[in-house]
Amino acid sequence: MFDQLDSMAGYQAAKAVCEKTVRACVSLTGVGLHTGASVSLTIHPAAARSGILFRRADLLTSGSAEKQSVELEKITIAVHPQAVIRTSLGTSLANEHGVFVNTVEHLLSAFAGMGIDNALVEVHGPEVPIMDGSAEPFIKAIEAVGLRELSAPRQALRILKKIAVKDGDRWIYLTPNAAATDSQCHLDVLVDFEDPSIGRQQAVFDFSPSHFRQSIAQARTFCHASDVALMHERGLALGGSMDNAIVVDKGQVLNEGGLRFDGEFVMHKALDLIGDLYLLGRPLIGQVTAYKPGHDLNTRLVKALVAQPDAWVLEDLREIPAEAMQAEA
Numbered sequence: 177m178f179d180q181l182d183s184m185a186g187y188q189a190a191k192a193v194c195e196k197t198v199r200a201c202v203s204l205t206g207v208g209l210h211t212g213a214s215v216s217l218t219i220h221p222a223a224a225r226s227g228i229l230f231r232r233a234d235l236l237t238s239g240s241a242e243k244q245s246v247e248l249e250k251i252t253i254a255v256h257p258q259a260v261i262r263t264s265l266g267t268s269l270a271n272e273h274g275v276f277v278n279t280v281e282h283l284l285s286a287f288a289g290m291g292i293d294n295a296l297v298e299v300h301g302p303e304v305p306i307m308d309g310s311a312e313p314f315i316k317a318i319e320a321v322g323l324r325e326l327s328a329p330r331q332a333l334r335i336l337k338k339i340a341v342k343d344g345d346r347w348i349y350l351t352p353n354a355a356a357t358d359s360q361c362h363l364d365v366l367v368d369f370e371d372p373s374i375g376r377q378q379a380v381f382d383f384s385p386s387h388f389r390q391s392i393a394q395a396r397t398f399c400h401a402s403d404v405a406l407m408h409e410r411g412l413a414l415g416g417s418m419d420n421a422i423v424v425d426k427g428q429v430l431n432e433g434g435l436r437f438d439g440e441f442v443m444h445k446a447l448d449l450i451g452d453l454y455l456l457g458r459p460l461i462g463q464v465t466a467y468k469p470g471h472d473l474n475t476r477l478v479k480a481l482v483a484q485p486d487a488w489v490l491e492d493l494r495e496i497p498a499e500a501m502q503a504e505a
């Protein structure tokens with residue numbers, strides 16, 4: 177397969193991009209945002225075209241090998257827009273057996289940012305650990321083992337028609353790129369919060385792994401101090417703390433050390449959006465324009481997209497020429 181692709185590359189201006197997985201198992205432990213309990217996960221390499229799968233390893237009971245293989249299917253959740261069951265406090269997925277996993281978005285964003293197409297994520301609890309509230313801890317752990325290229329061309333989903341979702345004054349549009357030869361994903365994300373410490377922030381960028389790593393991966397989630405007390409009273413977000421979120425209150429960032437960089441708020445909204453878009457399991461080619469996005473709108477958008485098959489087409493990805501990458505950096 178590689179030989180075939182290499183010989184094809186000789187005739188093509190740009191080389192085909194192959195699917196990727198992790199080179200070896202990656203394990204992490206952290207606090208669960210919902211429960212406040214410690215939870216560990218292991219990311220396993222997976223074969224080409226298998227996609228991203230979550231497996232609730234904590235629900236596996238001991239038994240015969242035959243019984244276990246039946247159980248494995250029941251506790252495995254394939255990442256897909258239709259698997260979304262809830263979008264409060266993050267994105268939650270479930271399979272047809274009602275087995276769920278919470279807070280998948282920052283890990284999916286890390287996979288999107290690194291170009292990982294296939295992985296089996298074993299979670300030993302009901303949610304992916306929140307870590308520091310960003311995607312960086314996942315990326316660092318994966319970088320420590322590296323990635324493996326697989327012998328299947330990587331496919332992207334090219335937008336052909338406008339798809340829009342709205343909720344009051346909030347909206348997201350997906351539109352085709354102006355030029356048919358343009359194989360990138362362009363994002364324009366705008367947030368507007370009353371609290372003056374956040375205010376109005378906009379991020380306009382072309383998606384690339386290097387830009388994601390440098391400017392998006394470290395952006396932490398955020399909330400208002402008044403929300404924290406309210407959520408804890410209701411038994412929600414028990415694991416939420418200033419170790420894994422920026423907390424703002426009346427124009428002030430309460431965390432010691434303040435922000436990691438200017439625009440951290442809008443960049444986290446971009447991180448969430450990129451993670452939720454990766455429920456599609458492949459990169460997008462098109463323009464994403466978002467005003468006040470959130471997990472509800474993000475996931476409605478990917479559901480609307482898969483429900484309209486004439487609005488997109490799958491195509492094999494080609495490497496972006498080096499000169500274009502340099503111009504962007």
Ligand SMILES: [Zn+2]
Nearest residue numbers: 281397444448
């Ligand atoms: Zn988030």
